[in-house]
Amino acid sequence: MTDTAPPVRLGLACTGWIADWAIHRPIRDGSPAVVAFAASRDAARARRYARAWSVPAAGGWADLLARDDVDAVYLATPNATHLPLALDAVRAGKHVLCEKPLGRDPALVAALLAEARRRRVIVREAFHYRAHPAVAAALAAVRDGAVGAVRRIDVRFGWRLERPGDIRLSAALDGGAVMDVGCYGVDLVRHLTAAPVEVTGARAEIGRTGVDLTGVVALRSGPVRARLWASLRAAGPVCAARVTGSRGTLGLRAPFLPVLPGGAAPVRRFAARWSPRAGAPDPVPGSDTSYRYQLDAFARDVAAGRWEADDGITDRARALAQVRARITGER
């Protein structure tokens, strides 16, 4: 985006908490975007939200899609609603920044991407961590061979969910640990291998509401084997990954939470540890949140009309569908 390009006008399809981090704070800090509209299933709630967040207009989902002053939609609704809402938005000619995971229906994802290609709009799944320069540099170095040929990837991501009515505990809304946090590991593997990901094993502890509270997933992507552990029942926050290659290893602390490199909670302090250290790339600093970098990149790409091919969305959805089939026995 050039300095003279107008800011991207966003419509929010949610009144939940994550838009504060993903949208409002980055805009306050200078991201080239504005919030033009807030939508909710309940128009009165949308208006209350709009008043509280100084959003100029509010209403229902259909009102949002009909707006000419909205370029792009930020979707942070429950997982099961992402694909249908994203398809509505794309058909209305809006770009989409959709919270992770976009979904676990590869056929619908393919239809969505085909429609987006036809209309030249961007559909991006909000794996914000990859937008952070410190993380991006470490991952790029791995892809460039810093640990040799990658053989194995181990990922652990979990936290303790205490809110009884949370959307993550709803089977109907596609909750569960693998959808909530396991999807990051699927994304990391797909990003590092740039190849389809196949689920070779999965087991889970299923809770009373029918969702996986903890899941363990085995993956294969080309010659790479991976193991993911995802949990909503961890004793405390856990976020780590290890990439083992033919010539060394990379240990990543807080790879998916590089919110602030110097952040207060240890789990939010991203660090890359290379072994052997000789030949490791220099660390790249990043002084903003990963959400800020994500919104900057999205706004720039929308302003520039930079349409992108599927960056692995379909592979991720297929892998999540395979996990689901294995842990529920559904096909």
Ligand SMILES: NC(=O)c1ccc[n+]([C@@H]2O[C@H](COP(=O)([O-])OP(=O)(O)OC[C@H]3O[C@@H](n4cnc5c(N)ncnc54)[C@H](OP(=O)(O)O)[C@@H]3O)[C@@H](O)[C@H]2O)c1
């Ligand atoms: N990138 C990240 O770091 C990050 C962090 C947290 C969450 N997320 C993702 O963001 C999404 C939302 O998570 P959240 O924690 O923000 O959820 P939340 O606080 O429960 O908010 C969900 C929002 O969805 C709307 N909604 C639409 N249909 C709904 C339904 N059937 N049931 C409940 N709410 C519905 C609700 O707005 P109305 O009631 O006003 O319609 C609500 O504002 C999830 O996909 C999650 O994976 C990402």
